[in-house]
Amino acid sequence: MTPRLPEDILKEIFENFEDETGSLFSSLLVNRLWCLNVIPILWKNPLKNQFKKADENLLTCQHRCTLLLRTLLSCLSEESRCLLSEKNKFELPFQISQPALFDYPMHCKNLRTSDVSMLVWSFIEREQINGQRGKFLFFILEQELYKLFFSRSSAIQQFTLCTMLHSIQLFPGANTSLANLSILRCSTECHESFFFGLAQICERIKVFIVDFCDKDNDGLNFLICIQNGINCFECKHGRIQGQENLCPNLNIALQTQAHSLKKLDIIDNIGGISLNTICAFVNLRSLKFTISDELSDIVVNNLKNANIQNLETLEVRGEPISVKVLSSLIKNTRGNFQKLHLCGWRPNADDNLGSLLPILRKYCPKLRSLSTWIGEDDLINLELLLSFCHELENIFLRVYSNELMSRYGIFNLLKRANPVNLRKLKLEHLFLLDEEEGLEMFLKSRSTKNSLILEIVGNLISQDSSEIISIYKFNGVLKDVKLLCFGEDSAPDQQTPYWKIDVII
Numbered sequence: 001m002t003p004r005l006p007e008d009i010l011k012e013i014f015e016n017f018e019d020e021t022g023s024l025f026s027s028l029l030v031n032r033l034w035c036l037n038v039i040p041i042l043w044k045n046p047l048k049n050q051f052k053k054a055d056e057n058l059l060t061c062q063h064r065c066t067l068l069l070r071t072l073l074s075c076l077s078e079e080s081r082c083l084l085s086e087k088n089k090f091e092l093p094f095q096i097s098q099p100a101l102f103d104y105p106m107h108c109k110n111l112r113t114s115d116v117s118m119l120v121w122s123f124i125e126r127e128q129i130n131g132q133r134g135k136f137l138f139f140i141l142e143q144e145l146y147k148l149f150f151s152r153s154s155a156i157q158q159f160t161l162c163t164m165l166h167s168i169q170l171f172p173g174a175n176t177s178l179a180n181l182s183i184l185r186c187s188t189e190c191h192e193s194f195f196f197g198l199a200q201i202c203e204r205i206k207v208f209i210v211d212f213c214d215k216d217n218d219g220l221n222f223l224i225c226i227q228n229g230i231n232c233f234e235c236k237h238g239r240i241q242g243q244e245n246l247c248p249n250l251n252i253a254l255q256t257q258a259h260s261l262k263k264l265d266i267i268d269n270i271g272g273i274s275l276n277t278i279c280a281f282v283n284l285r286s287l288k289f290t291i292s293d294e295l296s297d298i299v300v301n302n303l304k305n306a307n308i309q310n311l312e313t314l315e316v317r318g319e320p321i322s323v324k325v326l327s328s329l330i331k332n333t334r335g336n337f338q339k340l341h342l343c344g345w346r347p348n349a350d351d352n353l354g355s356l357l358p359i360l361r362k363y364c365p366k367l368r369s370l371s372t373w374i375g376e377d378d379l380i381n382l383e384l385l386l387s388f389c390h391e392l393e394n395i396f397l398r399v400y401s402n403e404l405m406s407r408y409g410i411f412n413l414l415k416r417a418n419p420v421n422l423r424k425l426k427l428e429h430l431f432l433l434d435e436e437e438g439l440e441m442f443l444k445s446r447s448t449k450n451s452l453i454l455e456i457v458g459n460l461i462s463q464d465s466s467e468i469i470s471i472y473k474f475n476g477v478l479k480d481v482k483l484l485c486f487g488e489d490s491a492p493d494q495q496t497p498y499w500k501i502d503v504i505i
Contacts, residue, residue: 195219354378411438458486
């Protein structure tokens with residue numbers, strides 16, 4: 001008889017297939033042990049796969065929603081069933097003959113209010129959805145589903161608050177299921193009462209993601225203030241032209257978490273969070289922000305004097321920022337700085353971002369990812385940096401003119417510097433037609449043990465370049481080669497969005 005794998009190993013294997021729902025559903029049918037280990041994984045975020053995918057028709061989607069809702073309703077208590085069917089005459093298009101085999105909702109760790117609403121919306125008859133009866137049925141079915149999740153799941157870890165018609169704190173079991181909530185995703189558009197409700201339950205939220213932030217919300221600000229140490233705050237879309245500091249009270253609330261905050265991401269938000277606030281977060285490890293207009297002298301001086309010694313990641317987007325500010329932020333770190341990503345608008349050559357290269361070489365021996373603009377006078381410092389920073393894995397070079405690269409040969413420079421740990425090279429304003437000989441020599445010097453991803457932004461390649469690339473992809477030196485849309489400026493250590501890829505060679 002073939003010995004069985006230990007249960008803990010099985011569980012670890014299945015967790016690696018968390019996004020492969022088809023494989024997990026097939027595994028349910030193998031035996032009871034596999035079934036018991038797969039169900040908690042499938043039901044961590046049970047509503048995430050309910051909607052229509054690109055390669056399926058609407059009927060398939062509706063069928064999946066019906067099956068999911070039937071399963072959830074079979075888990076309802078007798079009291080909830082009576083409330084729906086007898087008291088409110090809620091007619092189901094299917095029969096629920098027996099209770100569910102497993103207590104599926106108890107495994108829920110991730111819940112989004114929009115998913116619950118969409119599941120109910122897909123079930124209510126279209127002609128009823130806007131009528132009084134339809135709205136009431138929508139409300140009552142949502143209510144019972146929330147009661148189900150909050151009463152059965154003992155540890156919801158991530159909660160996304162979009163639109164909601166109910167008072168969270170009043171649901172039976174909410175005090176237990178949300179007590180250890182660690183990630184909250186929300187918007188300043190949500191009514192403050194929802195946040196006041198959460199404030200009665202949650203004190204250990206570590207991550208706040210505000211998807212839309214264009215005004216102060218007293219409920220959200222209060223919820224932030226009472227947490228026992230927020231680690232990450234991400235603030236997304238909220239730009240209103242001509243307005244600054246749209247959320248002064250939010251800035252004050254964040255400063256109550258100054259010593260615990262490790263990650264601040266306001267790169268997609270302009271005006272909501274003041275750049276002056278950054279100076280208070282002395283323990284940041286990751287900082288991402290956007291420059292909208294010319295910075296005032298006060299903001300520049302505050303950023304220059306910011307003492308963020310543990311900073312490891314710095315991303316700046318938008319208008320060119322003062323090199324002196326960047327230099328100060330980098331110099332004040334303790335040698336653990338690992339990533340610099342300068343994206344957004346193309347700076348003038350007079351801004352001399354290349355002057356950062358000697359500073360990175362001197363203060364950042366652990367540098368792993370670099371994105372910056374370079375000019376003709378920066379090539380020597382670039383070569384020295386590549387030779388010195390041995391842990392550098394990802395490079396994105398944006399040059400002021402293709403003529404520069406044609407004249408000096410970026411691939412010849414890379415061959416001489418020989419960055420042995422380089423895994424991804426991204427280049428903009430480079431015609432491979434002018435670099436074919438250097439490209440071949442560089443690839444010839446590379447080892448198959450360190451396969452390289454090469455991405456070219458905004459330019460086509462010649463037939464000869466394509467043949468060189470094919471040869472070195474075949475022998476394993478090149479792992480992947482992509483031509484990207486012009487203007488694509490994501491960091492080289494991040495996965496490029498598929499819609500920004502013109503061609504995969």
